[in-house]
Amino acid sequence: MRISDVLRSKGAAVATVEPGTSVSDLLRRMAERNVGAMVVVGPDGMAGIVSERDVVRKLNQHGPNLLGMPVSAIMTTTVASCGPEDSVDHLSALMTERRIRHVPVLVDGALVGIVSIGDVVKIRMEELELNREQLQAYISQG
Numbered sequence: 001m002r003i004s005d006v007l008r009s010k011g012a013a014v015a016t017v018e019p020g021t022s023v024s025d026l027l028r029r030m031a032e033r034n035v036g037a038m039v040v041v042g043p044d045g046m047a048g049i050v051s052e053r054d055v056v057r058k059l060n061q062h063g064p065n066l067l068g069m070p071v072s073a074i075m076t077t078t079v080a081s082c083g084p085e086d087s088v089d090h091l092s093a094l095m096t097e098r099r100i101r102h103v104p105v106l107v108d109g110a111l112v113g114i115v116s117i118g119d120v121v122k123i124r125m126e127e128l129e130l131n132r133e134q135l136q137a138y139i140s141q142g
Contacts (some may be wrong), residue, residue, distance in 0.1 A: 003088065019042050019070060023058075023071060023074060025048075026050060054113045091103060
């Protein structure tokens with residue numbers, strides 16, 4: 001299965017935030033959208049990604065002052081990404097290797113979607129269920 005199949009199933013909407021947005025506003029937006037990460041987009045395109053994990057780690061360093069800081073101060077700037085033609089197996093390995101939960105999908109540098117670890121798990125569960133059904137059908141034929 002390809003990433004394009006995942007996006008076709010889940011949709012291509014991506015929650016984004018600007019680099020100058022306060023962490024407090026970021027947290028409000030994440031809660032409203034029920035997402036664990038947002039892609040940071042500036043005038044030149046994707047500038048980074050910021051997740052709940054980034055917030056927690058920086059909160060430990062900066063305390064409550066973190067809430068007034070801009071997202072650009074806490075975002076991850078070296079972002080692992082994938083393309084629609086990549087396989088879910090490749091993405092799963094990338095997420096495991098880099099210990100990340102959200103991967104933006106890019107086409108020629110443009111953001112076209114995002115895939116989360118939850119999306120990957122859902123696909124895996126659907127594949128396992130299909131395999132189980134096929135095995136049951138095969139066994140009952142015999």
